[in-house]
Amino acid sequence: MRIMVNKMQTHEFLNWDSSKISSFRLALVSWYDVNKRVLPWRENTDPYRIWVSEVMLQQTRVDTVLPYFERFMQKFPTMRDFAYATEAEILKAWEGLGYYSRVRNLQIAMRQVTEEFGGVVPDTKEALLSLKGVGPYTAGAILSIAYGKQEPAVDGNVMRVISRIFEIDEDIMKPKTRKTFEAILYKLIDPEHASAFNQGLMEIGALVCTPKKPMCLLCPLQEFCEAHQAGKELDYPVKIKKTKSKTIPLIAVIIEQDGKYIVEQREDTGLLAGMWQFPTIEALPNENDELVKLKFLRKYGLTLELADNVVTHVKHVFSHLVWQVELKQARILEGELSGRTKCLTEKEMTELAFPVPYQKMWQAFLKQKGGNQE
Numbered sequence: 001m002r003i004m005v006n007k008m009q010t011h012e013f014l015n016w017d018s019s020k021i022s023s024f025r026l027a028l029v030s031w032y033d034v035n036k037r038v039l040p041w042r043e044n045t046d047p048y049r050i051w052v053s054e055v056m057l058q059q060t061r062v063d064t065v066l067p068y069f070e071r072f073m074q075k076f077p078t079m080r081d082f083a084y085a086t087e088a089e090i091l092k093a094w095e096g097l098g099y100y101s102r103v104r105n106l107q108i109a110m111r112q113v114t115e116e117f118g119g120v121v122p123d124t125k126e127a128l129l130s131l132k133g134v135g136p137y138t139a140g141a142i143l144s145i146a147y148g149k150q151e152p153a154v155d156g157n158v159m160r161v162i163s164r165i166f167e168i169d170e171d172i173m174k175p176k177t178r179k180t181f182e183a184i185l186y187k188l189i190d191p192e193h194a195s196a197f198n199q200g201l202m203e204i205g206a207l208v209c210t211p212k213k214p215m216c217l218l219c220p221l222q223e224f225c226e227a228h229q230a231g232k233e234l235d236y237p238v239k240i241k242k243t244k245s246k247t248i249p250l251i252a253v254i255i256e257q258d259g260k261y262i263v264e265q266r267e268d269t270g271l272l273a274g275m276w277q278f279p280t281i282e283a284l285p286n287e288n289d290e291l292v293k294l295k296f297l298r299k300y301g302l303t304l305e306l307a308d309n310v311v312t313h314v315k316h317v318f319s320h321l322v323w324q325v326e327l328k329q330a331r332i333l334e335g336e337l338s339g340r341t342k343c344l345t346e347k348e349m350t351e352l353a354f355p356v357p358y359q360k361m362w363q364a365f366l367k368q369k370g371g372n373q374e
Contacts, residue, residue: 032199095354112132125143251326264341277358278358
């Protein structure tokens with residue numbers, strides 16, 4: 001029977017009897033106990049480690065997070081170590097993970113815990129939601145995994161699994177849809193094994209019930225899945241496409257002076273706040289050189305000579321926009337550094353946090369420089 005969810009049915013969608021719910025729980029938890037991946041944040045139930053891992057895993061694959069988590073825990077083994085680290089230290093530790101507001105909010109929240117909760121991560125939803133950057137998913141993950149509480153944790157993997165099981169037609173991009181999934185899971189979640197239940201759903205979504213090629217024959221929840229029985233697995237979850245992202249053309253320059261390089265710190269607020277980059281302006285790749293140089297002069301007070309060749313092109317996709325960056329070399333004809341710019345050695349640069357597109361530019365420059373020296 002297909003379950004159509006609307007406002008009138010949000011709390012009356014689940015027509016399973018207690019026996020079927022028990023069978024679902026047993027199938028899920030048993031599968032997880034046998035098939036769960038060995039991951040460093042699963043070594044214990046320390047809420048600090050679990051919290052950090054959940055924030056890292058937002059919008060990021062497990063394989064990508066693993067080395068970051070290990071390094072992060074080595075640098076900040078306790079909550080207090082992280083809560084009172086400098087911004088430069090936390091940004092460097094997060095460098096490459098993206099969505100840098102996550103680590104800033106995480107630090108603010110952990111300072112709150114340190115100062116307002118005696119350094120103990122709260123074990124109630126109300127208290128967790130009062131912390132900076134903590135939403136229903138993170139709160140649910142901490143409560144269920146660290147404290148074994150019967151609280152759902154609804155992420156993208158979970159929504160995909162549940163939407164297929166019940167053929168839920170609501171757009172998962174709408175905030176109100178989360179309430180539908182939470183209502184389902186409050187009835188389904190295993191009160192005795194809340195941690196394994198939630199992590200099992202996440203694990204099935206990551207390994208079995210994948211977006212484009214679900215491995216239904218291997219799924220322990222196959223017999224419960226309405227979409228599978230109807231042969232419509234790929235119709236779910238329902239996700240209305242967002243409007244096309246805005247593309248911004250940029251030109252960045254590497255300026256070398258006596259073995260040092262000019263870098264600039266971005267503003268303290270906004271996109272990639274506080275991180276470092278090479279001098280950059282908004283300009284089309286084929287824009288007249290004189291106009292490009294004028295833009296650099298207006299922004300940085302530097303008169304530049306631009307090299308003819310392009311070092312590299314970098315495309316970087318954010319959630320709401322796309323950067324198309326052309327990197328060139330340049331040298332200063334007139335002007336002095338001011339504002340948020342510095343001239344640093346390669347070693348000094350390694351201590352700063354650079355966004356991924358600028359890391360790619362730097363690597364391309366070093367490769368070209370090494371090739372020119374051979």
